[in-house]
Amino acid sequence: MKHHLLAMLGLHPKVLTETLYGLCVKRGIAITKVIGIASGVARQKIVSELLNPVTGEFYKLCREYPECFTGIQFSAESVRVARLGDDEIADIANSRQSQAYLDLIMRTVMEMTAHKEVCLHSVVAGGRRTMSVYLAMVMQLLARPQDHMYHLFVEPWEAETNSDFFFPPRQSRPMTTYGGLAFDAKDVLVELVEIPFLHLRPHVPAELLRSPDYQDILAWVQREVNVAPQLLPLSIDVDQHRILIGAIPISLEPAELAIYWYFAEKSAKREERVAREYYEGYFEKPKADGHFSRQASARMKSLYETLVQRHGMRSRFLNAFNKEGRIDLEHLRPHFSNLKRKISEKFLDEDFNRWYVVSAIGPRGDTCYGIRLDREFIRLPEARL
Known part of the structure; x- marks a missing residue:
């Protein structure tokens, strides 16, 4: 040293x-x-x-x-x-x-x-x-x-x-x-x-550190302090096709829930050595061709099939996967928007709901996606796969 x-x-x-x-x-x-x-x-x-x-x-x-x-x-x-x-x-x-x-x-x-x-x-x-x-x-x-x-x-x-x-x-x-x-x-x-x-540096988002400004970082810290005591647990209700933020239910379409479940799972399983604010360490980043990895795509597909296994509404979302079994970002963007809209309808405070939506972090071309909420607030369904 x-x-x-x-x-x-x-x-x-x-x-x-x-x-x-x-x-x-x-x-x-x-x-x-x-x-x-x-x-x-x-x-x-x-x-x-x-x-x-x-x-x-x-x-x-x-x-x-x-x-x-x-x-x-x-x-x-x-x-x-x-x-x-x-x-x-x-x-x-x-x-x-x-x-x-x-x-x-x-x-x-x-x-x-x-x-x-x-x-x-x-x-x-x-x-x-x-x-x-x-x-x-x-x-x-x-x-x-x-x-x-x-x-x-x-x-x-x-x-x-x-x-x-x-x-x-x-x-x-x-x-x-x-x-x-x-x-x-x-x-x-x-x-x-x-x-x-x-x-505080291990907790400051990477994008704020690329060109650090004191007022910007201070404002971020203040928002974190203001919102942290108000955060509510997030749970996924597979049987009812919904998520619950605290006791507030938000109904989702099967594809929306499968996508959201995947990103919630990524945040819930973040390793302890990886700081929550180090989003690049556990958020999902598309490959250079705009598609997510085979592993990420396969997990989303598997979760979707779990949700609709008793219904005949499977083809539309599954058709979004290419021959390699990968799904691209453009097919997920509308679902991200719908998720944000539905969450924002229940929780109007943007400083609050940003913890629960699927967020895009980083500059264009180097963006990763995930849910900011700390793993201690996330309740995943019992394993079904």
Whole structure:
């Protein structure tokens, strides 16, 4: 596992060296890449105080503890500044500049969490408070279970306010504060406190993560929270050719019920390791020729025959299957529409009924189909086949 660090940085660049000391020296975590986000004004100070090859405190830290900083990447290009148009933002002073930093943090976190073999460590101790708040919120939406977020504490406080202190050295180094109080840099306690936070990313639909927008993801989370307590169990009544959402019956034609039964079965049998919102992991996707797989088609056909085995109404739906026994998407679309109409007639709230209809997820040409409802709400008929 590789370990990368994302830090919000401001006019006190010591936050970065203190954080690296806490992670690499005290915890033994081998950080190999550092990205900082800062204002334009802060970036100049970061470069001058940390990145001078001779006097820069970042290089001093690496020389002081060489065994802890092998192969670490950090340079002036690693410090990112948000832009409005072609201009770097010198400091955050209005809502447009604030939004630009939120967008930059979103893009950076997505980039740094793109590979599962990388663990992201983030620190909210530096930079403008707005930036730290944004990072904390974005981490809740986009961080994965393996990622971490920290706040930084330095004790005694005299060291925190001393502009010459950047990390505890190996040897004694007496220092004094502006008020004349003495302390030894070697004895300063640098502590990273891990911040527990919600990890919502495994639950965010894949289509929202392709080009993530904070407001869009936040709105999705709010809808999920609002609707979740209202969800009702879904059951399939084979004998009466209907589904029940809670106690509300919805009568369906045999073909509609067979199709719906198939997709409900797929959702009910989703493996526990597959997140409900990872629709690509268990929804059904047509092949390149527009037909569903032989296995999916055969199951729909079998369910249909179970429903009509005592009736003479079989030929029309069965004629939709080709010589290979596969059915194409175009034959199912009208049934999807009818199912949605019948469910919507009983439940007018779109935020509610979207859990029960057969949904299309993903861009054109790469769309998968299924029922969003969590498996714990789905009651399948007893096996008849």
